[in-house]
Amino acid sequence: MLDDKQCPDCKRINEVLSRVGDRWSVLVVISLAQYGTLRFNELKRNLSISQRMLSLTLKELERDGLVNRTYHPTIPPKVEYNLTKMGESFREPVNVLGNWALDNLAKIDVSREAYDERASN
Amino acid sequence: MLDDKQCPDCKRINEVLSRVGDRWSVLVVISLAQYGTLRFNELKRNLSISQRMLSLTLKELERDGLVNRTYHPTIPPKVEYNLTKMGESFREPVNVLGNWALDNLAKIDVSREAYDERASN
């Protein structure tokens, strides 16, 4: 499997989705876009994400070049995160998706109810 | 957990991502957008997706009202899938995301390489 002989675009889309397509990554980017700069525990409280997942997510986002990590060796330590230029540019696709969500979530719910009712007969 | 007291938008984004945010759903929508109407095995070959995942994905997309399923009781059976109006409207967010991917995948790769090299020292 995994030929990818067909649908060449799919390979690319698949790649990007497997990088930034998980929930936490998107939510972290949204938070940083909204607040500019946030510390580790601020993000944690804001998203009610577990410490472990936040750590993993931020590491990946930094590795991918979407998020900037600044370590202040004070006591207690202070670590700030903000979006890179590429991270900022990711806001547009996220916003478009968010708006679509806003417009269509209700319709999806209706469709689901209708489908489930049909299926129960 | 899962308070969602903070970041009210996150709840909505999270909802839509958990519906149509998985890889296969996106790829199926892209394929249908590109070719108009496809049969089950055409999609399967096109995406090199397993039969099981394609079946599950299509069922969910139909339930959500993004995809239309037309069953022709011929022999052999013929089942055609195409996008609904809502499915069509989903192309825009997907395209924006796809374009972002196209523009930034290379940069992400570069960033990853640099990060990994730094980390190995």
Added chain:
DNA sequence: CATGGCGGTTCCCTTTGTGTAACCGAGGTT
């Protein structure tokens, strides 16, 4: 007679995702 295509469904198994809890070191607070 055996095989293959169509459109699935079902079972099993492995991989991945995600949460919980404990721990870290240095210093501040009670």
Added chain:
DNA sequence: AACCTCGGTTACACAAAGGGAACCGCCATG
């Protein structure tokens, strides 16, 4: 002295995602 904060890391456990193979009925083809 005991505990809390910050920013993590690590070990463990469980749930969900997803692939592979077998099976289904029905008919056409070899």
